[in-house]
Amino acid sequence: MRDTLLQGLLPPLTEAAPAADDPELAALAAAVKDAAARTLGRSLAIRHVDAGSCNGCELEIHALGNAFYDIERFGFRFVASPRHADVLLVTGPVTLNMREALRRTFDATPAPKWVVASGACAADGGAFAGSYAVAGGVAAVLPVDLVIPGCPPSPAALMRGLLALMG
Amino acid sequence: MTSRLLSGEADWFDAGRRMAAGEASLVSLWGDEGRMRLCLREADGGLAVVDMAVDRGAFPSIAALHAPASRLERAACDLYGFLALGAPDGRRWLDHGRWPLRHPLGRRAPHDGAADPYAFLEARGPGVHQIPVGPVHAGIIEPGHFRFHAGGEAVVRLEERLGYTHKGIDALMRGANLARGAELAGRVSGDSTVAYAVAFARAAEAALGADAPPRAHWLRGIMAEMERLANHFGDIGAICNDAAFALMLAHCGILRERTLRAAKTAFGHRLMMDVVVPGGAAVDLAPDGIAAIRALVAEARSTFPKLVRLYDNTASLQERTVGTGVLAADLASRFGAGGVVGRASARDVDARRDHAYPPYDALTFAVPTRKAGDVDARIWVRILEVGESLDLIETMLARLPDGPVRRALAPGGGPGEGWALVEGFRGDVFAHLRLAADGTIARCHLRDPSWLQWPLLEAAIEGNIVADFPLCNKSFNGSYSGVDL
Numbered sequence: 341m342r343d344t345l346l347q348g349l350l351p352p353l354t355e356a357a358p359a360a361d362d363p364e365l366a367a368l369a370a371a372v373k374d375a376a377a378r379t380l381g382r383s384l385a386i387r388h389v390d391a392g393s394c395n396g397c398e399l400e401i402h403a404l405g406n407a408f409y410d411i412e413r414f415g416f417r418f419v420a421s422p423r424h425a426d427v428l429l430v431t432g433p434v435t436l437n438m439r440e441a442l443r444r445t446f447d448a449t450p451a452p453k454w455v456v457a458s459g460a461c462a463a464d465g466g467a468f469a470g471s472y473a474v475a476g477g478v479a480a481v482l483p484v485d486l487v488i489p490g491c492p493p494s495p496a497a498l499m500r501g502l503l504a505l506m507g
Numbered sequence: 508m509t510s511r512l513l514s515g516e517a518d519w520f521d522a523g524r525r526m527a528a529g530e531a532s533l534v535s536l537w538g539d540e541g542r543m544r545l546c547l548r549e550a551d552g553g554l555a556v557v558d559m560a561v562d563r564g565a566f567p568s569i570a571a572l573h574a575p576a577s578r579l580e581r582a583a584c585d586l587y588g589f590l591a592l593g594a595p596d597g598r599r600w601l602d603h604g605r606w607p608l609r610h611p612l613g614r615r616a617p618h619d620g621a622a623d624p625y626a627f628l629e630a631r632g633p634g635v636h637q638i639p640v641g642p643v644h645a646g647i648i649e650p651g652h653f654r655f656h657a658g659g660e661a662v663v664r665l666e667e668r669l670g671y672t673h674k675g676i677d678a679l680m681r682g683a684n685l686a687r688g689a690e691l692a693g694r695v696s697g698d699s700t701v702a703y704a705v706a707f708a709r710a711a712e713a714a715l716g717a718d719a720p721p722r723a724h725w726l727r728g729i730m731a732e733m734e735r736l737a738n739h740f741g742d743i744g745a746i747c748n749d750a751a752f753a754l755m756l757a758h759c760g761i762l763r764e765r766t767l768r769a770a771k772t773a774f775g776h777r778l779m780m781d782v783v784v785p786g787g788a789a790v791d792l793a794p795d796g797i798a799a800i801r802a803l804v805a806e807a808r809s810t811f812p813k814l815v816r817l818y819d820n821t822a823s824l825q826e827r828t829v830g831t832g833v834l835a836a837d838l839a840s841r842f843g844a845g846g847v848v849g850r851a852s853a854r855d856v857d858a859r860r861d862h863a864y865p866p867y868d869a870l871t872f873a874v875p876t877r878k879a880g881d882v883d884a885r886i887w888v889r890i891l892e893v894g895e896s897l898d899l900i901e902t903m904l905a906r907l908p909d910g911p912v913r914r915a916l917a918p919g920g921g922p923g924e925g926w927a928l929v930e931g932f933r934g935d936v937f938a939h940l941r942l943a944a945d946g947t948i949a950r951c952h953l954r955d956p957s958w959l960q961w962p963l964l965e966a967a968i969e970g971n972i973v974a975d976f977p978l979c980n981k982s983f984n985g986s987y988s989g990v991d992l
């Protein structure tokens with residue numbers, strides 16, 4: 341039975357790599373693409389930081405690892421420590437209760453580093469903008485290199501964003 | 508649902524005492540203007556809401572009588588600036604001192620945003636040491652702080668500190684219209700967006716004395732079961748992965764992805780966010796939706812049983828899950844824990860059956876329970892619930908009534924109050940809504956099932972090795988955002 345199950349993964353389910361077809365995303369990515377390619381080659385270590393998301397964004401980031409998207413084939417890896425990371429993938433409106441932890445995570449990440457704000461909340465606070473308890477988006481706290489829109493961004497949108505970032 | 512509204516000091520104390528004696532269980536406790544409110548579930552399943560006037564800023568603590576109320580009470584005090592007289596734990600819960608103000612829902616007072624110190628409970632003994640973890644964790648998960656006291660490998664005490672994802676949802680709700688309220692409710696805990704949207708919509712419909720059209724109820728049911736499937740597939744895979752059995756994650760990940768894709772085809776959004784609205788559903792099932800959902804059910808029926816056999820036949824995996832993270836039945840019952848966590852510790856509760864709301868009032872299904880209370884039992888309850896959800900989805904598709912999916916709600920239909928208890932994948936979501944005369948939201952309280960489950964994780968982990976914490980935590984799968992609000 342183990343064989344059957346292992347084989348079950350074999351007829352490849354993997355999606356073709358999506359094109360970076362969103363002009364706005366492509367434009368944003370162009371600014372960092374050359375530097376990313378030059379400095380990092382085709383390998384990118386990503387550290388995810390939940391800065392107060394509703395956890396919807398995390399579900400779709402998780403999906404990047406499933407057999408359909410299999411993001412590691414592009415050289416992306418999710419790492420456990422900011423000290424191993426090239427990119428911080430930040431979700432959530434940046435709650436004030438998480439602001440210092442986010443800053444400290446950024447400080448612990450060695451340069452060169454990029455910050456990706458993922459999802460409507462990370463972009464500008466999203467549904468929670470204006471609350472006493474949020475900073476209102478990642479850019480209020482850290483320099484942001486790329487914004488991936490969506491609530492939550494689909495795995496395809498995340499892949500497009502990350503691919504664009506890598507160049 | 509039978510429901511009663513009581514008020515006064517005698518009822519308040521009586522409620523606390525009866526919950527402490529196990530004659531009733533706590534559903535929720537929250538603040539409102541000038542009063543504290545609690546909802547309890549009677550032994551016969553009926554709900555009662557009890558009010559207690561806040562006198563000179565203070566009210567008698569319920570946590571002093573019934574410990575499961577403690578965190579809810581601390582949260583209410585943070586938000587309103589009330590004092591819980593006699594409370595066993597006076598530390599702030601949601602308010603970490605980082606906001607520019609205190610008491611955002613009560614008499615606001617400016618604050619300099621300097622973090623408050625937080626005194627963790629202590630554990631002493633030879634060789635006992637502390638391990639602080641979080642709020643930023645090593646994986647793709649929500650933030651929270653876990654303070655372990657360990658003696659060698661074994662956990663002597665775990666204390667959770669949450670609140671990091673506090674977004675101020677209760678304050679954003681105040682003055683909002685129902686459409687905005689539904690948007691916020693669907694973002695309290697994204698993995699349960701359907702359950703929250705249904706709970707909010709049902710509370711709003713109850714407050715306005717309105718009802719959604721029959722077809723909308725059935726579509727809500729289909730969406731709720733698809734949400735359960737997606738989360739259970741994800742959790743079963745992720746728990747096994749935390750026991751280093753990645754194959755299960757790979758296969759369950761495929762089923763989860765197929766569920767989300769069917770949801771996208773049928774309802775236009777992978778997580779089905781913003782589809783359920785007060786008055787019904789924002790969209791009808793897409794023309795190719797039925798075929799997509801049927802294909803999902805067929806695939807799950809052919810693949811999932813093989814995965815269950817794999818789980819059942821892999822001794823090295825069972826070695827990690829059986830007997831690990833045991834939650835005693837009496838503790839689960841004392842906290843009134845719902846969902847998988849409660850049912851895996853012998854609690855026979857399910858809001859779909861016990862508070863039979865449409866479409867479940869017209870459906871039959873089993874509510875699986877287990878007695879062992881360990882990680883294995885929590886996996887098994889999920890496995891069995893997958894089977895029930897697949898049956899339910901098939902039945903609902905076959906019996907789906909025709910007709911409109913949305914009924915316009917009278918604008919400015921307040922004032923009024925309504926509440927609802929809805930079974931999400933994690934347990935019962937409670938929504939209590941108070942509308943102002945102009946129909947806007949005066950107070951919306953949403954209680955995630957995790958409020959009554961998180962404290963039990965502290966008990967379940969005791970005596971286990973620190974390295975088994977991720978496994979135990981994942982098997983509970985509490986929502987951080989759901990309780991931080």
Ligand code: SF4
Pocket residue numbers: 392393394395396397431432458459460461462466467490491492493694697
């Ligand atoms: S962008 Fe949407 S899904 Fe992501 S955290 Fe915000 S509300 Fe949740």
